[in-house]
Amino acid sequence: xxxxxxxDKAKREHALAVIRRTYAAHGFDEIETPVMEDASRLHxxxxxxxxxxAFGVLRRGLDADAVARAAASGDLGSLTDLxxxxxxxxxxxxxxxxxxxxxxxVFKSIQIAPVWRAExxxxxxxxxFVQCDIDIIGDASPLADVELITxxxxxxxxxxxxxxxxxxxxxxxxxxxxxxxxxxxxxxERALITIDKEDKIGADGVAAELVELGLLDVSAAPxxxxxxAGLPNDGWGLLDARATVPPWLEKDAYEQLVAxxxxxxxxxxxxxxxxxxxxxxxxxYYTGPIFEIEHPELGYSLGGGGRYDGMIGRFLGTDVPxxxxxxxxxxxxxxxxxxxxxxxxxxxxVHDADATPGALIAxxxxxxxxxxxxxxxxxxxxxxxxxxxxxxxxxxxxAFVTAATAxxxxxxxxxxxxxx
Amino acid sequence: xxxxxxxDKAKREHALAVIRRTYAAHGFDEIETPVMEDASRLHxxxxxxxxxxAFGVLRRGLDADAVARAAASGDLGSLTDLxxxxxxxxxxxxxxxxxxxxxxxVFKSIQIAPVWRAExxxxxxxxxFVQCDIDIIGDASPLADVELITxxxxxxxxxxxxxxxxxxxxxxxxxxxxxxxxxxxxxxERALITIDKEDKIGADGVAAELVELGLLDVSAAPxxxxxxAGLPNDGWGLLDARATVPPWLEKDAYEQLVAxxxxxxxxxxxxxxxxxxxxxxxxxYYTGPIFEIEHPELGYSLGGGGRYDGMIGRFLGTDVPxxxxxxxxxxxxxxxxxxxxxxxxxxxxVHDADATPGALIAxxxxxxxxxxxxxxxxxxxxxxxxxxxxxxxxxxxxAFVTAATAxxxxxxxxxxxxxx
Numbered sequence: 001x002x003x004x005x006x007x008d009k010a011k012r013e014h015a016l017a018v019i020r021r022t023y024a025a026h027g028f029d030e031i032e033t034p035v036m037e038d039a040s041r042l043h044x045x046x047x048x049x050x051x052x053x054a055f056g057v058l059r060r061g062l063d064a065d066a067v068a069r070a071a072a073s074g075d076l077g078s079l080t081d082l083x084x085x086x087x088x089x090x091x092x093x094x095x096x097x098x099x100x101x102x103x104x105x106v107f108k109s110i111q112i113a114p115v116w117r118a119e120x121x122x123x124x125x126x127x128x129f130v131q132c133d134i135d136i137i138g139d140a141s142p143l144a145d146v147e148l149i150t151x152x153x154x155x156x157x158x159x160x161x162x163x164x165x166x167x168x169x170x171x172x173x174x175x176x177x178x179x180x181x182x183x184x185x186x187x188x189e190r191a192l193i194t195i196d197k198e199d200k201i202g203a204d205g206v207a208a209e210l211v212e213l214g215l216l217d218v219s220a221a222p223x224x225x226x227x228x229a230g231l232p233n234d235g236w237g238l239l240d241a242r243a244t245v246p247p248w249l250e251k252d253a254y255e256q257l258v259a260x261x262x263x264x265x266x267x268x269x270x271x272x273x274x275x276x277x278x279x280x281x282x283x284x285y286y287t288g289p290i291f292e293i294e295h296p297e298l299g300y301s302l303g304g305g306g307r308y309d310g311m312i313g314r315f316l317g318t319d320v321p322x323x324x325x326x327x328x329x330x331x332x333x334x335x336x337x338x339x340x341x342x343x344x345x346x347x348x349x350v351h352d353a354d355a356t357p358g359a360l361i362a363x364x365x366x367x368x369x370x371x372x373x374x375x376x377x378x379x380x381x382x383x384x385x386x387x388x389x390x391x392x393x394x395x396x397x398x399a400f401v402t403a404a405t406a407x408x409x410x411x412x413x414x415x416x417x418x419x420x
Numbered sequence: 421x422x423x424x425x426x427x428d429k430a431k432r433e434h435a436l437a438v439i440r441r442t443y444a445a446h447g448f449d450e451i452e453t454p455v456m457e458d459a460s461r462l463h464x465x466x467x468x469x470x471x472x473x474a475f476g477v478l479r480r481g482l483d484a485d486a487v488a489r490a491a492a493s494g495d496l497g498s499l500t501d502l503x504x505x506x507x508x509x510x511x512x513x514x515x516x517x518x519x520x521x522x523x524x525x526v527f528k529s530i531q532i533a534p535v536w537r538a539e540x541x542x543x544x545x546x547x548x549f550v551q552c553d554i555d556i557i558g559d560a561s562p563l564a565d566v567e568l569i570t571x572x573x574x575x576x577x578x579x580x581x582x583x584x585x586x587x588x589x590x591x592x593x594x595x596x597x598x599x600x601x602x603x604x605x606x607x608x609e610r611a612l613i614t615i616d617k618e619d620k621i622g623a624d625g626v627a628a629e630l631v632e633l634g635l636l637d638v639s640a641a642p643x644x645x646x647x648x649a650g651l652p653n654d655g656w657g658l659l660d661a662r663a664t665v666p667p668w669l670e671k672d673a674y675e676q677l678v679a680x681x682x683x684x685x686x687x688x689x690x691x692x693x694x695x696x697x698x699x700x701x702x703x704x705y706y707t708g709p710i711f712e713i714e715h716p717e718l719g720y721s722l723g724g725g726g727r728y729d730g731m732i733g734r735f736l737g738t739d740v741p742x743x744x745x746x747x748x749x750x751x752x753x754x755x756x757x758x759x760x761x762x763x764x765x766x767x768x769x770v771h772d773a774d775a776t777p778g779a780l781i782a783x784x785x786x787x788x789x790x791x792x793x794x795x796x797x798x799x800x801x802x803x804x805x806x807x808x809x810x811x812x813x814x815x816x817x818x819a820f821v822t823a824a825t826a827x828x829x830x831x832x833x834x835x836x837x838x839x840x
Binding site for chain 1: 421422423424425426429430432433437440444445446447449450451452453454455456475476477478480482483484485487488490491492494496499500502504515518519522523524525526528534536538548559561562563566567570574679680682683684685686687688776777778779780781782784785788791792793794795796797798800806809813
């Protein structure tokens with residue numbers, strides 16, 4: 001968990017404003033849910049491994065007897081009734097189930113908010129971090145996936161990020177693939193975790209690990225490795241006339257992906273969308289297309305998502321199709337540059353100690369009314385250090401105010417230049 | 421704790437953006453601290469009664485033995501190591517102590533963030549609510565208080581709130597007042613709680629309650645009631661030539677308040693600043709001027725603050741002057757109107773089911789690039805209901821898109837009018 005000083009906070013707020021504005025322009029509506037959810041909901045099985053990382057909130061009004069009973073029964077869960085959310089998807093499903101009657105038939109939401117996971121502190125991982133999610137609930141068609149992908153790509157572009165690719169795959173393709181290798185149904189999720197490593201350990205490595213884990217028969221290993229290794233580099237072209245359709249390819253799902261690719265290519269030709277047969281996305285709730293944002297120079301994804309048609313039904317009792325895309329805000333914010341804002345609109349008034357508060361604030365108020373951002377600074381011995389610090393904070397000009405200054409019109413502004 | 425649907429969330433984000441922008445224009449810099457603080461810090465005594473309302477976070481990795489030991493020893497505090505902040509002042513003091521070397525000598529902070537209190541649910545009280553605080557750390561002069569008051573008044577004006585008054589008092593005046601009545605030093609804080617009720621129970625009521633509580637000798641009650649009742653209605657004028665200075669008036673403190681009043685009158689003449697001898701503000705850490713925003717028609721304050729020179733020293737080991745002003749965001753947001761934004765810039769595209777995703781999103785992208793906010797809606801049997809809902813969400817025009825539409829230039833937009 002981190003403190004953010006003014007320069008970092010300004011950068012974060014800049015990025016959040018761009019994200020909020022771009023998603024809103026694309027027709028999504030922002031909602032907000034409370035930071036705490038019922039513990040039972042956070043531990044309903046929908047959150048996968050993240051459930052184990054949820055911070056629990058101690059039940060109010062517990063006495064020593066109740067605590068002793070919890071210890072004796074071993075039911076430590078009874079100590080907590082609330083917890084901090086570990087993602088924005090479980091709260092969204094709960095929100096939708098609660099408010100469905102007040103929402104449009106197809107609901108397009110924005111959620112921009114912190115989540116918490118009790119991870120071991122390590123580089124690039126935080127226990128509190130911001131997620132930016134868009135979701136479309138109530139539309140089973142690929143149009144929803146296309147709208148998510150193009151809105152997300154537009155947001156990344158608005159943030160000034162270039163050179164990104166979006167990888168796409170389909171859960172049905174992954175299912176058919178492991179089915180072909182005669183892996184037992186119950187072992188699918190475990191097998192996918194290994195397939196996810198192909199970029200690191202290679203097709204042979206994946207086959208070997210599946211054998212080692214006892215999921216794949218050793219006799220099937222060469223064919224499995226060949227299936228993985230035989231794919232074209234660009235990820236598309238499996239259904240081209242010249243190509244042989246691999247036996248493991250779930251054709252309907254692949255055609256859905258091709259339709260999504262064609263629509264994205266028509267509507268947003270700047271976004272490379274790459275079919276990646278080994279893209280997995282960890283969560284068990286995905287049912288259809290899944291996507292991930294890839295930066296060519298970074299070893300981690302910048303966001304991802306996918307279709308999760310079965311999940312909201314768990315809360316609502318009736319199935320509702322849904323698909324979502326999440327931006328990893330903490331990773332994004334490290335990559336962006338904040339544009340130099342109109343620095344001449346930010347001015348510092350360096351005032352003598354004997355200038356009266358009334359006159360000083362009156363001059364400041366005059367300048368604020370003219371659209372300036374105004375910082376008051378009492379004159380110190382080392383004015384130079386004071387001005388350098390103001391320049392670093394994005395202030396572009398300064399003027400001295402004395403006890404004789406009666407109006408902003410008497411000020412002589414000089415430019416402040418930041419030393420790099 | 422509440423969910424916020426799109427209309428409410430948009431209103432909240434509008435208000436937050438106005439507050440953020442206005443405080444920044446007045447030279448304050450925003451910071452952010454984590455939602456969770458160490459439990460020991462939250463229970464250091466600085467948070468007053470709010471400490472009892474802090475949500476505790478269960479220590480990770482507790483086993484049944486550790487829980488049994490906590491129950492046996494009665495030290496239930498050992499179950500938690502973190503807690504949710506109940507205000508933004510304790511985290512600010514911790515933040516300043518941690519980062520002092522990286523901050524300017526006089527640090528002017530903005531904090532806009534949620535806090536949590538485990539209150540019993542009741543009308544107008546929430547367990548999660550947003551506070552907007554500005555603080556000036558490192559300036560002991562009244563200039564800091566003037567800057568807080570004028571920046572806060574400007575923010576309330578920017579939010580469109582009118583008819584407000586700011587009440588001001590000084591902790592030294594309250595101390596001298598109860599001293600004059602021969603109330604024991606240890607009973608001061610309890611006596612202040614009773615004085616705070618004068619507007620409701622009257623001067624005689626305050627004196628009677630102080631006697632009943634055993635804080636005031638019954639023989640001193642008439643004089644105490646007379647002290648309270650003898651004040652001018654407008655709250656000022658105690659040092660006018662014609663007025664007799666009351667024996668209980670701490671003159672230096674009152675002169676500070678007069679200086680603040682004169683400066684505010686010169687710099688921001690629209691803000692009525694009223695001396696209220698019975699304004700108390702609950703927190704024990706206040707040391708100097710205290711202020712509160714009063715709405716003539718509401719029975720509760722919209723915000724408040726004051727000088728707390730001793731508090732940061734508790735974390736830092738060396739005294740640092742500080743003063744702060746907090747806006748009660750949840751109360752403010754209920755009072756404001758969101759200005760009608762350029763509705764013609766928000767358009768709905770009602771599309772036939774057979775329009776292809778690629779063509780649809782391409783048309784949408786064209787419009788977004790022209791600065792529009794664009795919502796896609798699949799045509800339903802009841803188009804009228806769909807359009808009425810869009811109008812309620814602030815959309816100002818709509819057009820039909822068919823499978824034949826190839827460009828935004830072919831669209832015929834018609835106005836959407838909201839039915840009130």
